[in-house]
Structure formats: structure tokens, C-alpha cells
Amino acid sequence: MTASLYWRCLRAVIIREGLRFVHQRERFFAALVRPLVWLAIFAVGFRAVLGLSIIPPYETYILYEDYVTPGLVGMIQLFNGMQSSLSMVYDREMGSMKTLLVSPLPRWYLLVCKLLAGVLVSIAQAYVFFAIAWFWEVQPPPLGYLAVLPALVLSGLMLGALGLLLSSFIRQLENFAGVMNFVIFPMFFASSALYPLWRIREGSPTLAWIAGINPFTQAVELIRFALYLQFNATAFLAVAACLVLFLGGAILAYDPGRGFWARRGGPAEQG
């Protein structure tokens, strides 16, 4: 009986997030076009500049489009995580988050529901992108599409949890531009999404080191290896550890007894 209460709550949050995503056509469109621009324009231009050697998990020479595709899927998930962070801040400012918080189910569970719903949305986007990329002749082994699913779940959870944690630090919607500058761009560019780590190392060993410990690099490598039917244990452990850390932090921050709610009295407190 209790399990069904939890399931109904999760279902309701997933349906709501799904409907919201479909209704916000601009967001749907932007989420799809962004990686396609990278694939169709950036990758074509960059192919000539960047020579790639054979590195795991690839067994042969590959085109730059093949290399960048897992990175772009990672980008979809990164943007999605930040998007849910943005909508958490928005909901909090507008007061509609209170509807969620007065549910009798424990607050950590409500956060997990939010997180899972966001991950599902990001996975749907990732597969739409894979489908389009397939026509772009980015064609990993067919089984790879199945093998990549657990990787997408884990990386989506980790990046979504990061978004949740960030949303507890952001006080106002206006500060979101800061997240863009200080989180999304550095995470994306200082990672193995666009260029392999050995290439970065040639330019700057320090940057290569930073990219190596960047959780986003680990997420991208997890996706890349899974897509080519290999398991990257380091990436798996790193992503899982970051997930625990970020989600734990977010749960603490949203706890009614501590964190920012208790400190400053929640949203738009007037008396």
C-alpha cells in the first residue's frame, strides 16, 4: 500500500514534467537544435583541424562526428540538469514549489521524483538526437543504443543532482546567467566532450588535469564507452560518487530543518 503511494507520487511528477516539456515548444526545439548545430556545423569545420588517433573505445579511425556525438549527448543532459535547476528556482520564486513540498511524502523522496522526471526527459531527448545523428552517418553498433541506456540514466542523475544542488544556492532567477558562465561553459569546454584528453595535454597539462577530474568528462566517457559496448569502470565510479555527493548535498539543502529554507525562510517571505 505504501509503495503504491510512492509510485503514484513519482508518476504524477513525471507526467507533469513531461507535459511541461512538451508544452514549452521553444525549450523542446532549443534542446534539439543545440546539439545539431554542433554536429552539423562545428563538427564539419573542426574535422579538418583536429586529427584523431585510435583511442579506446574506438577500434579504428573515426570521423570527428563520431567522436563528438557522446559529448553532445552529455551536453543535452548537462543543459537539462541546469534547466531543471532553473525551473526549481523559478518554482520557488513563484511559490508553486510549495504545492510539491506540502505533499505528505518525505521531502528527500520528492526531490528524487523531480530528479528522475528530469532524467527521463533528458533521455528522451538523447535518443531523438541519436536518431538524427544516425542519418548523419554517426552509426555506433546497434546494441550500443541499448548499452548506453544505463549510462544515460547514471549520468543524467548525476548532472540533474548537480542542478538540484545549485538551485539551492541560487537565490534569484537573475543569477542564472552566472550558472551559465561559471558552470555550464567551463564544464563543457574543459572536458573530453569536444576533444580527447591527450589532445588537451599537448596544449596544457594543467587543463588536461582539470578536465580529467571534471565530473562531466567522466559522464561523457561513461556514455562514449557504453555506446561502443565497453564498460569504463573509472568513469562509472566517478559518476556514481559525484551523484551521491550532489544528491546528498541537495537533500540537506532542501531539508525543512536545516539548509536555506530554515535559514532565510523560504521564498518571498513577507511575514
Place this chain on the structure above:
Amino acid sequence: MACYETAPPDQRAMSGTVAEPVLAVEGLSHSFGNRTVLDDVSFGIPAGRFAVLLGLNGAGKTTLFSLITRIYNTRRGSIRVFGFDMRRQPTQALARIGVVFQQPTLDPDLTVLQNLRYHGGLHGLAPAVIEQRAAEELTRIGLLERGDERVRTLSGGQRRRVEIARALLHQPSLLLLDEPTVGLDIELRRQVLDHVHDLCRERGLAVLWATHLIDEARDGDGVVVLHRGRVLAEGLVDEVCAAAGAPALGPAFARLTERATQKGTGQ
């Protein structure tokens, strides 16, 4: 965790030896940093009582609501809903509360029914139960045929009534409304007030209605006067008037707050 859909609260209260008020607030204090927002607040609301929480802006009404709905935790004092302590048994307590917040919280891009289903799901209601109760509540407020329309298309008054319908979906025994008539014209205000009074009478709901508008308290209602975080008076409207030595609630409120202010500056 115990299932919270089982025994109807009414029966629980009757089977108990002492009839517990639906909402019991005792010795509640809260502060943000050095600023004390609530200071030793105590009051109770029995079943079937429409109680007006009367206070000027900044009196502490919204903080009190946030504590009763556990947006954040009570630190000093206690809040009990049907005997369930908000700190120790939040699940059982929250399951018995319906809330209408000051800010609109319906999702304007979703339809009326989608909003209601979301809320029902958050409370763990089965889909069939949600559909049935949503139809009942929407019929009651005359919006059944608009269930599939987006909330955006509704007027302010209709949205408020949908929010009240939503708050009742899980059949709470305590209904909290935080300044629910903000932004409504005089006629709509009257309609919403009538509607909630009817609910109170027909279903034996305990209602806590926060407002700064004195005329929203009617004869026979309960009233809790909150001023700068303290309860100055509590009881039925005529009791509070009599105690303050005033002919009506308006002058009584003025007298009570004036006294409190003088006392405050005298200290």
C-alpha cells in the same frame, strides 16, 4: 511508515478520550537570524470552525503558515494536526491539511484536470479516486466543463476556486488559506468567502483563513488576532469584541494593536 489513508480523522477524534482540536498550536516561536517573527503563539481550531487569522502585513501570518505546512521545521513550540505532531509525524499531519497559498500555484500551461491530477498524485491518491473527486469538486464550483482547458484561460476568481477544489481533493480536515482574496474584486471576494463558509458548515472542516481585511470575519467566526508575531486575542468574534470592550471587530482590532504598540514602546 503507516498508511495515512486509513481511519477517517473524525472517527479518531471521537474515539479519543479528549476531543483534540483539529489544529493545535502551542508556544510557537520562530526567528530568522536575530529577527523574531513569531513569539510564543498559541491557539486552537475545532472541527467546523471558520477561524480568521487577522493581522497586518508583517504580522507573521505567512511564517505561521509555512510552519504549519512544514515548508520549514518548527524549532520552538509545537503544531499538532488531529493530534499528529508536525515534527514527529509530518506524514500523517500533512495528509490532513489542504492549503491555498497566497501566490497562485496552479500551472497555467496545464489544464485544470492535469493540475488536479498532479496534486492528487502527490498525495498518493489512486487515479480512479482522483478522477471521481475532481469531477465532484469541479461540479461544485461550476467548472466541470472547463476541466480540459488550460488554467491560463480562467479568470482570477475561477483560478482561486480551482485552487480551493485542489486543496480539498485529498479530503483534508483542516483547510488553510493565506490571503486567498488578494487581487479579487468585491463580488468575487464575497463568493469565495461564501464558498469556504459553506464547506466549513457542510463538511465540518476546520478553516484557518489569513487576512488583513477585517470585514472578512463574519459573526460566528473564530478570530485569532496576530500582531508583530504575538497573539493578542483569540475566540469567537463577539468574544474578542467583548474582551476588548469594542462594539465591532474593527474598533476591537484597533484598540488591541494600539495597546500592544504602547506596551511595546513603554518597555
